[in-house]
Amino acid sequence: MQLKQIGKQYLAAKHNPHPLFCQETTKLKREQIMYWVLIAIPVVFIVVFMVYPAILSVSYSFSHPEGGAFPNTLAYEQNFADPEFFKSIEYNLLLVAVTVPLELLVGIFMALILSRRFIGRGLLRAVMILPITIPEVVFLVSMNTMFREKGVINSMLFYFGLPHENLWLVHSPFNFIIIVLVEIWRTTPICALLILAGIQSIPAQVYESASIDRATTWMKFRHITLPLLKPAIVATILLRGIDAFKIFATPYTLSPSIPTMTGYAYSIYYERLQMSLVGLTRAAVSADILALFIVIFSYAFVRYTSR
Amino acid sequence: MIHLKSRSFLRSGAFALLVIGIAFIIVFPLYVVAKNAFVEDPEITGRPAWPWSPIPKTFTTEWVYSLLTESKLLSSLMLTIVSTLLSVGISLLLATPAAWALVRVGGKTKTRFRATGFILTFAVISRMFPSITVGIPLAVILVRLMLHDTIWGLAIGFTLFSLPYSLIVMKSQFEAIPPELEEAAMVDGYSRFGAFIRVTLPPAAPGMAAAAIFSFLFAWGELTLPLLITSANQPLSVMTWRYLRGATMAQGSAIAFIQLIPVLIFTYILQRFLKPEYLAGAFKY
Numbered sequence: 345m346q347l348k349q350i351g352k353q354y355l356a357a358k359h360n361p362h363p364l365f366c367q368e369t370t371k372l373k374r375e376q377i378m379y380w381v382l383i384a385i386p387v388v389f390i391v392v393f394m395v396y397p398a399i400l401s402v403s404y405s406f407s408h409p410e411g412g413a414f415p416n417t418l419a420y421e422q423n424f425a426d427p428e429f430f431k432s433i434e435y436n437l438l439l440v441a442v443t444v445p446l447e448l449l450v451g452i453f454m455a456l457i458l459s460r461r462f463i464g465r466g467l468l469r470a471v472m473i474l475p476i477t478i479p480e481v482v483f484l485v486s487m488n489t490m491f492r493e494k495g496v497i498n499s500m501l502f503y504f505g506l507p508h509e510n511l512w513l514v515h516s517p518f519n520f521i522i523i524v525l526v527e528i529w530r531t532t533p534i535c536a537l538l539i540l541a542g543i544q545s546i547p548a549q550v551y552e553s554a555s556i557d558r559a560t561t562w563m564k565f566r567h568i569t570l571p572l573l574k575p576a577i578v579a580t581i582l583l584r585g586i587d588a589f590k591i592f593a594t595p596y597t598l599s600p601s602i603p604t605m606t607g608y609a610y611s612i613y614y615e616r617l618q619m620s621l622v623g624l625t626r627a628a629v630s631a632d633i634l635a636l637f638i639v640i641f642s643y644a645f646v647r648y649t650s651r
Numbered sequence: 652m653i654h655l656k657s658r659s660f661l662r663s664g665a666f667a668l669l670v671i672g673i674a675f676i677i678v679f680p681l682y683v684v685a686k687n688a689f690v691e692d693p694e695i696t697g698r699p700a701w702p703w704s705p706i707p708k709t710f711t712t713e714w715v716y717s718l719l720t721e722s723k724l725l726s727s728l729m730l731t732i733v734s735t736l737l738s739v740g741i742s743l744l745l746a747t748p749a750a751w752a753l754v755r756v757g758g759k760t761k762t763r764f765r766a767t768g769f770i771l772t773f774a775v776i777s778r779m780f781p782s783i784t785v786g787i788p789l790a791v792i793l794v795r796l797m798l799h800d801t802i803w804g805l806a807i808g809f810t811l812f813s814l815p816y817s818l819i820v821m822k823s824q825f826e827a828i829p830p831e832l833e834e835a836a837m838v839d840g841y842s843r844f845g846a847f848i849r850v851t852l853p854p855a856a857p858g859m860a861a862a863a864i865f866s867f868l869f870a871w872g873e874l875t876l877p878l879l880i881t882s883a884n885q886p887l888s889v890m891t892w893r894y895l896r897g898a899t900m901a902q903g904s905a906i907a908f909i910q911l912i913p914v915l916i917f918t919y920i921l922q923r924f925l926k927p928e929y930l931a932g933a934f935k936y
Binding site (some may be wrong): 382383389394398401454457464469471474475477478494499533589592593609613624627628638643645 | 670673681687745748756768771775780783786844894896919925
């Protein structure tokens with residue numbers, strides 16, 4: 345009898361909860377709605393001003409400049425018939441393949457230097473942030489004065505009595521090497537600081553026990569530092585690989601004979617075809633292929649770092 | 652023993668040389684810009700400029716002065732400052748509450764993890780997304796919205812990349828702050844949002860400052876996007892780019908020098924509390 349009553353009370357409470365509890369649940373629900381609204385605002389901003397333009401760009405690449413049927417591959421055919429287009433993809437991939445490993449090597453070296461204790465270490469770290477923060481164009485102005493015909497490098501060669509009328513930015517192997525060096529200058533500190541964080545997260549006890557086993561410095565580096573750094577190294581490679589794909593201003597201003605994918609899209613729309621519809625569709629093709637590369641790489645980066 | 656000592660002395664000497672060399676390689680290009688901004692023209696371009704000497708022999712403030720009096724460049728400077736600050740403001744204002752909500756949001760564990768993970772992936776990909784793919788159609792959209800060539804149009808463009816960055820950095824900041832603090836404040840009578848403002852936000856201030864400074868620096872130096880979405884009112888970096896392509900290096904160096912000043916100040920502030928996790932979201936362009 346009593347049990348039945350309790351059961352009835354329980355059911356009544358379940359269907360008509362006490363006003364106090366009722367308030368509590370609506371408050372929680374309201375909080376959840378507030379959270380999702382706060383999250384939605386920036387997402388909507390990005391969707392409107394970035395995802396929608398990206399979709400538009402894809403639709404541009406498939407449209408016909410004189411109003412032909414919509415899924416139209418004319419722009420793709422025109423680009424594939426242009427040798428400059430393939431040259432731009434080729435150089436872009438080559439630049440990524442050359443700069444990223446070199447940056448990584450120099451970055452590991454600099455991180456090893458920074459992980460030691462010496463006077464002026466804080467100052468060196470501060471100086472190393474500069475290439476990350478200074479505007480690209482400022483640095484390119486400087487590089488232009490360095491490597492031009494009457495520039496700084498040729499002047500130094502003149503002081504030492506060496507041949508000093510080199511056109512560094514025009515002749516074929518030099519301009520590529522200079523662009524690689526300039527990119528290394530700009531981006532190595534990012535690699536170095538990311539890898540330094542990885543080095544500093546390795547516990548000192550591991551090195552101590554290795555010293556007790558009489559490991560040499562090289563053995564410690566090869567068998568402790570490198571394996572434990574592997575996650576940091578892979579993340580750095582992916583990160584820098586994504587950025588390296590977007591290389592544009594350095595070759596475009598220093599040596600236009602080295603085309604890149606961004607540079608190709610920019611020059612065909614704004615310079616060669618004078619903002620015409622044909623230029624728009626053809627630039628969209630190049631830009632979309634670049635975006636495809638980058639989305640794949642960034643997805644790999646997210647998957648790798650969130651594991 | 653003596654032999655060993657002299658060897659270690661040699662070693663530390665070589666190490667010091669190496670460190671000084673690295674610092675020199677990083678600083679020298681900046682010195683070149685600063686020097687060229689303040690010497691008379693013949694030393695930069697004409698025949699008498701040969702050979703280039705690292706020590707300035709003449710001094711003039713002509714280039715910097717002409718920039719600050721020429722109305723077009725002055726308006727470009729104002730445009731850059733205002734739109735950059737606007738974009739920093741917008742991205743912090745939108746990203747900070749959103750990052751907090753991403754950390755605190757409830758619901759079923761599995762769906763919550765999926766949703767927040769999806770939004771973070773979305774943020775990372777949009778942070779990395781190439782400007783050229785966005786820029787050309789964005790210019791068309793801004794023309795339709797009557798925002799083309801205005802401060803707001805430029806601020807929207809800058810915000811596209813600093814907003815996801817701030818979101819990523821702020822999320823990692825809020826993850827380190829326990830929710831119990833907020834709940835204690837709520838027992839004392841604050842609402843959830845009030846507790847966020849008064850209790851959770853102050854310890855997250857270093858992350859916010861880093862996000863703000865990095866957003867400022869990226870917008871300040873961003874080249875590709877403004878190149879695509881502006882035509883008459885252009886920011887400083889596009890102006891420098893124009894001089895660079897026209898090979899008029901005297902004015903180019905002067906603008907570059909003006910662009911450099913706030914960067915040096917903010918870099919000095921930044922290096923005191925730089926953490927690697929700020930950097931992992933801070934890969935440029």
